[in-house]
Amino acid sequence: MGQALASFSFGVQEESLQTFRLVQQFVDAANRASTLQQVELLLEQISLEMGFDYYALIHHVDHRARNKASSVRLENYPKPWVEKFLEKKMYSWDPIHVASYATNLAFAWSDVPDMITLTKRQQDVLRSALDEGIGDGITVPANLPGEANGSCSFALRRGKTLRREYIGAIQLIGSFAFQSARNLALEAARSTATTGRVDLSPRQLDCVLLAGRGKSDWEIATILGIKEDTVTQHLDSARERYGVAKRVQLILRAVHAGQIALTDLL
Amino acid sequence: MGQALASFSFGVQEESLQTFRLVQQFVDAANRASTLQQVELLLEQISLEMGFDYYALIHHVDHRARNKASSVRLENYPKPWVEKFLEKKMYSWDPIHVASYATNLAFAWSDVPDMITLTKRQQDVLRSALDEGIGDGITVPANLPGEANGSCSFALRRGKTLRREYIGAIQLIGSFAFQSARNLALEAARSTATTGRVDLSPRQLDCVLLAGRGKSDWEIATILGIKEDTVTQHLDSARERYGVAKRVQLILRAVHAGQIALTDLL
DNA sequence: CTGACTATCCCCCTTTAGGGGGAATGGCGC
């Protein structure tokens, strides 16, 4: 497996200032957007201005099955391709998506073979996309711990040659676009469900932290130097506070509430 | 809890081209760097050029305990602060770090209270940093699924006022710097240990998702319309893939790897 | 002082998870 060849540019010298202004305008507009439709319109405009045919700002999840409130999908790919994509559940192993888990930087699709080792199935995906008229493109990763992975891509129709000059600009545009869309989706999701903030006691936190690391009640008791029943009691009352019945839910609620960090449990 | 106020700028109009060239130069140099020492030197130079006193390009892990090969720590914070930071294991719940899990964009430290709800302990951290002479700063998140979270920060001495004009430039500089450092560290670590990305099968994902919502094996079986033993089997093999023994750890690994979203489980 | 909360410990019980074995089917890659 090779490494992502970090490349960067804002366009040739005489164009760079102009490109920069394009980015500035996009970011300002994205920050002002109050609906996902507005963000999508901005994506459409900017992709045209930069000479792209397709855009895709998506969370890598099953958009048919999940609660759509918290996951975003803004794209203008050919419908048959989208159908096939969802049908085969490609979102979890599509080579472009997998490559986006290997870097924080924007990358050209034609560089993907240098970034990850492609399985035959993944090579088929690239060919399959080509058949649907999708050529080369650029993808900006958008991964947040504890959230579904996502990305913002811009692509060309088959046969067109990718201009890499704007990859620096696209890095910024993609990042800001995704954040804007994500915030709007989260806002919409938040309005439905209100979650009151609950804090755990220090000792409860100790137990929850260790439970989150996969320790059993007995192990936690041994580590903390108290009886197993006491640990059980702490975890019982912690679950009661969050109003959940299972250990798994307790840990996830504590992580979501910021009481413990996901990285502290791994 | 408010939302991150995405802001962007390359500096005032007459300075923007100059700032852009600074970014371009940094990125070019970062791409050419062949050792972590070179990257650190670049960080030192660029932080000076942009008027910062401190830089910190770090993975959010225990740098004393873990295998240092794959985790990066380049920083010039005051030694007492670093000592205290590691001593109290702040890397896992430091408010700046936690805030960096909520966005992909560079953010000012003074905006953190608008991004996440600070616990009392986290407020103490900010005061404690101030006591050590560390004032405001800007952090660029660097989170990759399946890897330790990280970030690249630039900070000022206490009392100085943060100039937000360069936050767009810093977004790029931080991202490229981190990727460069990460690649170099990985290259060095690749010889010893290989940490491959692990994917779950579609059916395993179905089971893990429901298990993460607190369902029992029997309930999952009923929902999916298969036998309980099959569900157990899927969860067994899923746990085996991640090399973990407990259900809780399985869910957390899947969440951290971006296979399922935390918000889909609550 | 009293009531609320915390932390500690003890008992009972049922359900669930985890650790061992197996086996049959179908798809895909080499």
Next chain:
DNA sequence: GCGCCATTCCCCCTAAAGGGGGATAGTCAG
């Protein structure tokens, strides 16, 4: 075709989690 993997199902057993019921002692605010 052969091997690997995903998916489905079956058996065994022990360990752990969850749902009840208690008790004692300390802190802290009203």
